[in-house]
Amino acid sequence: MIVVIGYGTLGKKVVNLIKDYEKNITIVDLKIDDVDELNKQFNIILGDATKIETLKKAEIDKADIILILTNSPDVNRKIAELVCELNPKSYKLARAISGHPKLYSDLNIDKIINIIESGAKDIAKEIENAKLKRKLVFLKNILLRSKEKCGDKKPLLILTHKNPDPDSIASAIALKTLAEKWGVSSDIAYGGNIGYDKNKAMVNALGINLIDIEKINIDNYCCIALVDCSSTQQLPTELSKINIIIDHHNTSDLTAEYMDIRPDVGATASILTQYFMELDIEPTRNLATALFYGIQSDTNYFRIKVSKLDFEAASYLQPYIDTSLLDMIENPEISTEVMEVIAKAIMNRKIVKGNIALAYVGEINNRDALPQAADFLLKMEGISTTFVFGIVNDEIHISARTKDLRLNLGEILNKAFGGGGHQTKAAARIPLGIFNEVKDKEALRKLVEEAIKNKILKIIGIKEE
Ligand SMILES: [Mn+2]
Incomplete structure (x- = not known):
């Protein structure tokens, strides 16, 4: 049972958010509007919660979770004292009141919630999202512009690093898919060779069309994008200009008009997955499988250099993955x-x-x-x-x-x-x-x-x- 003490603006919001999955909610306040209506859904106790009788009426001793949410420091303090005494085993959450930093300091409250701080965190997160949104608008504009101005050239060439690995291959197809969504066609090319049987299996099983860079003329493309690569050393071939770089290595020495280089992230595939999440584009099974395999192999099964974003990306991709395909890639027949x-x-x-x-x-x-x-x-x-x-x-x-x-x-x-x-x-x-x-x-x-x-x-x- 959950007991919510204080049914003001905050209390109402909280009850509204939890009522669909919490069936046993008791609400306590001095005065509550629409009591009859609320009584159908909740157990309503009208009374002063700083008095033991009121709390006993609310069967506070049987509560699993107790929320103390009024906006008065004195009232909250008094309720907190009583609640700690009447039901020490429950999980107790209390609202912090600004100007009273030590309000609950000597009490055994499990969680103190600072609403201003929570709000500020939400705003900061929103700013991060807005940054990414704007970045993606910029990326889209670069691609659209190159399509418009390419004349008889092809609009986009996506390059992996030399001897491409699963992360770079997956990132390349993700960018290709994204560009297609925006109506921009592209080719993917690689330098060196596709080593390991697992990488070959990935390319074959997913039907990825990778072109050997020796077989194309780079001058035929308007816009050049590099994925999983941002250093001269790893370049598949010499390039006179690069328009787009998306990477997670910390050895960058190249620059481009659009750069998204995040050395703290475990895989470039995670960054591209975030683009899909942000733009609300569902990946196909093949793409999701490739991206997941890319993240998994760059982080060595989520063990090295793995960040929050890698886990978020993996859990987003998870429902789209073709597990039997993933199995085939991981256990290819040995040549x-x-x-x-x-x-x-x-x-x-x-x-x-x-x-x-x-x-x-x-x-x-x-x-x-x-x-x-x-x-x-x-x-x-x-x-x-x-x-x-x-x-x-x-x-x-x-x-x-x-x-x-x-x-x-x-x-x-x-x-x-x-x-x-x-x-x-x-x-x-x-x-x-x-x-x-x-x-x-x-x-x-x-x-x-x-x-x-x-x-x-x-x-x-x-x-x-
Ligand atoms: Mn990588």
């Missing part, structure tokens, strides 16, 4: 080549110090097979750290994984070969250099294996036994 590299890694593994596995897999075409092999080896019994390396073109590529918290792989590969990464996952690449001259495969294997192993072990501080 023969990747399978072969994994097999080689298992066969060729050398175990040092009991639990560190080093595996040379020879020459390979798809460098993305390396992290997958490193992941796989880590699943083998007794192995807690893996280094898998192979030759791709003129470079040795290394991928490392660990479950051992004492090792920081990012640091180790950085010190050893100028690579980088995180504590548990890291990678590096080294030019083959003079090894390139070695044509005998077996000799090359020995040289590469020795060189990599010695360097890594030296950095970790292990003498080979």
Whole structure:
């Protein structure tokens, strides 16, 4: 049961908001209009709530929640004292009165509500929303203008970063969808390659049309948008101008007419989802699935660099997601080549110090097979750290994984070969250099294996036994 004490402007509003789902409400006040009407729905007690009799009549001792909402400090204080005494176990909420900061200070009130503060917070939130609204109007205007002025050029080209990941692919289709809603057509292009089987599975399963940037002429487009990318280093190709940037990286060095860069957000897909929420556009199942997968993979299943917006976006997308599609993307069939590299890694593994596995897999075409092999080896019994390396073109590529918290792989590969990464996952690449001259495969294997192993072990501080 809920007891509402004080049925003035605030009390009425509160009762109105909760009456649909709270069936047992008692209202207490000195004077109440329309008592007969209200009596049909609520239990009305007329009387002075600063008197024990009135509160007893309201069966205050049986209340689960008690709201003290009058606008008088003295009255509220007296009621609060009585209520704490008569029903100490209930959840008690009292209205703060300005000018009386210590009104309830020695009482056991669960929640003190400051109406001015709540109102101010609402206003601040509204200002944030208005900012986003205006931003989106600006974005729309840029796109409409480019459509108007493009002549025989195409209006919009959306670019992902080099070697696009799920976040950038999902963000690109979201922006494409948004532009379409505004009547602006676009193409999506990428640079580098779409590595990982999961990324390929995403593109295939969702029927996304991504164009290799080598196959188009950028000058044929009026407006260039970059998603999930705002640094020169990650650009898929050289660009003379960029009109739109939407990103969440903190390495920005590029500028554009429209910029929405939020380094505190876990995924660009979350920012684009917020656009859809704000504009009240329902995403299709495919788009929602792509955006959700983008957020999930950039935040490593909501575990790293995840913000409130990422959770809000994910919960907004949730009802639209195609879970079987998401399943297919997450567990794609492994390609023969990747399978072969994994097999080689298992066969060729050398175990040092009991639990560190080093595996040379020879020459390979798809460098993305390396992290997958490193992941796989880590699943083998007794192995807690893996280094898998192979030759791709003129470079040795290394991928490392660990479950051992004492090792920081990012640091180790950085010190050893100028690579980088995180504590548990890291990678590096080294030019083959003079090894390139070695044509005998077996000799090359020995040289590469020795060189990599010695360097890594030296950095970790292990003498080979
Ligand atoms: Mn991202």
